[in-house]
Amino acid sequence: MLLLRPDRWLKFEESEVEMELPNHAKQLLLQLNQQRSKGFFCDVIIVVENALFRAHKNILAASSMYFKSLVLHDNLINLDTDMVSATIFRQILDFIYTGKLLGIDQASEQNFNALLTAASYLQLHDLAAFCRKKMKRNGKTFHGKLIGPSPGKLGRGHRLSSTPIIQTRYAASPEELKRQQAGELHRVDATGDDLYMASSIKGNSHSHSQNSGTSKSSNTNGTNNSREQEQMLGLDLSKKSPSVPPHMSQEDMQLGECNQGSPHSASVSATNSASFEDNTTNPHKLENSESTDRNDITDNQNLADTGQSKNFRLSSLNTGWIKQEKVFNRQESANCREESASVMNGVIMGPLVKSLERDSSHHFDHTMHCKEEVEEENGKECSDDSGHSEEESGHPSSHAYRPGQDGFETVVYGDNLYVCIPCGKGFPSSEQLNAHVETHTEEDLYIKDEADSLAPQSLPYPNDSRPYKCSVCEKSYRDPSTLRQHEKTHWLSRPFPCNICGKMFTQRGTMTRHMRSHLGLKPFACEECGMRFTRQYRLTEHMRVHSGEKPYECQVCGGKFTQQRNLISHMRMHTSPT
DNA sequence: CTGGGGATGGGGCCC
DNA sequence: CGGGCCCCATCCCCA
Numbered sequence: 001m002l003l004l005r006p007d008r009w010l011k012f013e014e015s016e017v018e019m020e021l022p023n024h025a026k027q028l029l030l031q032l033n034q035q036r037s038k039g040f041f042c043d044v045i046i047v048v049e050n051a052l053f054r055a056h057k058n059i060l061a062a063s064s065m066y067f068k069s070l071v072l073h074d075n076l077i078n079l080d081t082d083m084v085s086a087t088i089f090r091q092i093l094d095f096i097y098t099g100k101l102l103g104i105d106q107a108s109e110q111n112f113n114a115l116l117t118a119a120s121y122l123q124l125h126d127l128a129a130f131c132r133k134k135m136k137r138n139g140k141t142f143h144g145k146l147i148g149p150s151p152g153k154l155g156r157g158h159r160l161s162s163t164p165i166i167q168t169r170y171a172a173s174p175e176e177l178k179r180q181q182a183g184e185l186h187r188v189d190a191t192g193d194d195l196y197m198a199s200s201i202k203g204n205s206h207s208h209s210q211n212s213g214t215s216k217s218s219n220t221n222g223t224n225n226s227r228e229q230e231q232m233l234g235l236d237l238s239k240k241s242p243s244v245p246p247h248m249s250q251e252d253m254q255l256g257e258c259n260q261g262s263p264h265s266a267s268v269s270a271t272n273s274a275s276f277e278d279n280t281t282n283p284h285k286l287e288n289s290e291s292t293d294r295n296d297i298t299d300n301q302n303l304a305d306t307g308q309s310k311n312f313r314l315s316s317l318n319t320g321w322i323k324q325e326k327v328f329n330r331q332e333s334a335n336c337r338e339e340s341a342s343v344m345n346g347v348i349m350g351p352l353v354k355s356l357e358r359d360s361s362h363h364f365d366h367t368m369h370c371k372e373e374v375e376e377e378n379g380k381e382c383s384d385d386s387g388h389s390e391e392e393s394g395h396p397s398s399h400a401y402r403p404g405q406d407g408f409e410t411v412v413y414g415d416n417l418y419v420c421i422p423c424g425k426g427f428p429s430s431e432q433l434n435a436h437v438e439t440h441t442e443e444d445l446y447i448k449d450e451a452d453s454l455a456p457q458s459l460p461y462p463n464d465s466r467p468y469k470c471s472v473c474e475k476s477y478r479d480p481s482t483l484r485q486h487e488k489t490h491w492l493s494r495p496f497p498c499n500i501c502g503k504m505f506t507q508r509g510t511m512t513r514h515m516r517s518h519l520g521l522k523p524f525a526c527e528e529c530g531m532r533f534t535r536q537y538r539l540t541e542h543m544r545v546h547s548g549e550k551p552y553e554c555q556v557c558g559g560k561f562t563q564q565r566n567l568i569s570h571m572r573m574h575t576s577p578t
Numbered sequence: 579c580t581g582g583g584g585a586t587g588g589g590g591c592c593c
Numbered sequence: 594c595g596g597g598c599c600c601c602a603t604c605c606c607c608a
Contacts, residue, residue, distance in 0.1 A: 568600080
């Protein structure tokens with residue numbers, strides 16, 4: 001619905017009479033709030049505790065300088081849960097969009113305390129003032145934290161890049177953790193529940209979820225919806241754009257960071273004040289133009305929606321695992337312990353594959369494609385929930401583990417399907433295995449630390465530039481921590497799971513990077529074309545497209561390339577007979 | 579249709 | 594923990 005129809009504009013111009021639509025601001029806000037509730041045009045996700053809220057950057061930026069600085073580059077914002085809870089933030093977001101405080105317990109001192117804390121933190125000065133006033137009127141005192149965003153929280157991001165750092169504080173409940181460890185996370189929720197976002201809280205449907213359709217990655221399309229998704233993002237996924245954008249100076253950024261107590265900009269003030277004063281209810285509903293919106297949303301889903309899609313589906317985890325198995329099958333160079341890791345992974349993840357196959361194959365062609373390939377390669381189908389992973393990895397016995405030539409012994413699982421790779425112990429449940437693995441890891445790390453502390457004296461080759469040699473393979477390293485990092489790739493399975501898709505990683509950094517791709521976080525922007533990348537290095541590579549620089553030259557034919565990897569791929573053409 | 583090159587995405591790994 | 598680089602894979606374009 002158009003709030004201002006063209007014919008009305010015409011009338012205004014013809015008559016040259018100044019007119020003001022009395023309900024214009026209210027209607028606009030109503031429309032925006034309705035769009036928010038449906039997820040339309042939402043371009044930012046705010047993570048608070050275990051809840052995700054979708055919103056519009058413009059609205060947030062107009063509401064507070066703090067939000068303005070946060071949404072500048074990032075599509076995913078994590079708020080400090082010390083300062084604001086999910087419940088409070090829901091009220092605050094409603095307030096921002098409606099100018100009304102809904103569902104607030106007027107008599108609750110705690111509620112106002114929390115609201116005031118959050119409002120101060122988020123630099124919603126009008127709301128903070130209102131809370132203070134209300135508390136004063138009730139004769140209450142403030143017991144919360146009356147500070148803005150702590151410099152420590154913002155400092156790093158600002159210092160390095162002028163982009164606010166994103167705080168992530170995911171604390172899964174013990175039950176959730178238990179379930180996560182037990183692998184229940186990976187079950188596909190066929191009910192289609194959406195993420196716990198503001199809109200879904202309000203009972204609106206997101207069933208019209210749109211995938212970007214442009215991404216090659218199934219990860220970014222795939223989204224799950226199980227409740228367990230609420231506890232994803234256990235890390236700070238934020239990244240920094242390489243430079244301050246032209247429209248935002250360092251001073252601007254500093255302002256966003258430092259003006260906690262200072263008067264904010266006119267626009268912010270106006271928005272807050274206007275909406276706050278205009279708090280009369282408007283019972284009538286706006287006409288719903290869903291069909292239009294649905295069309296629009298396809299074109300208007302922006303970066304946030306490509307990766308931070310409405311429904312995070314877990315199914316891509318299957319892709320990851322299957323892919324890993326596939327890689328394993330293909331790569332002869334994979335060493336024995338990597339193989340064992342695959343076996344273990346397969347055991348744990350096994351039931352999931354079936355579940356996914358049953359529940360969500362239509363969502364993920366790529367997933368199933370990979371699975372089919374694996375099954376084809378293995379020449380047999382999974383027969384049960386426990387044994388197929390061994391089959392996938394080529395082991396003949398469903399419960400036997402036969403790693404290979406590097407000293408590992410055969411382990412018979414028996415009823416203990418969940419096997420610790422480092423020590424070979426079997427456990428009847430994933431919880432027990434996980435509990436064991438954690439202890440095991442710590443123990444081993446402790447031993448390693450001790451060994452490291454002794455290492456310099458006991459090194460056989462003290463003058464070697466890479467004195468720290470891997471006990472499993474021939475690799476050596478300059479420092480013990482790198483060796484330890486490397487050795488983990490041998491004896492540990494992948495301890496860092498992606499909480500979105502379940503894929504496991506050897507290094508936390510890799511997992512964090514991976515999660516960025518899920519969420520569409522591309523902090524590195526090309527100033528020439530605006531294209532964004534998940535990694536700085538990619539941007540550097542990309543910039544050569546604009547500069548025309550081709551630093552990589554083929555020594556055979558003299559061909560020049562912008563990227564080293566393309567030179568390498570080119571060299572294969574020279575070396576391979578095909 | 580095919581092969582080569584350009585460009586990009588993702589994971590592993592070392593520093 | 595981030596940066597950087599390597600590798601593999603893929604898509605797209607073009608000759």
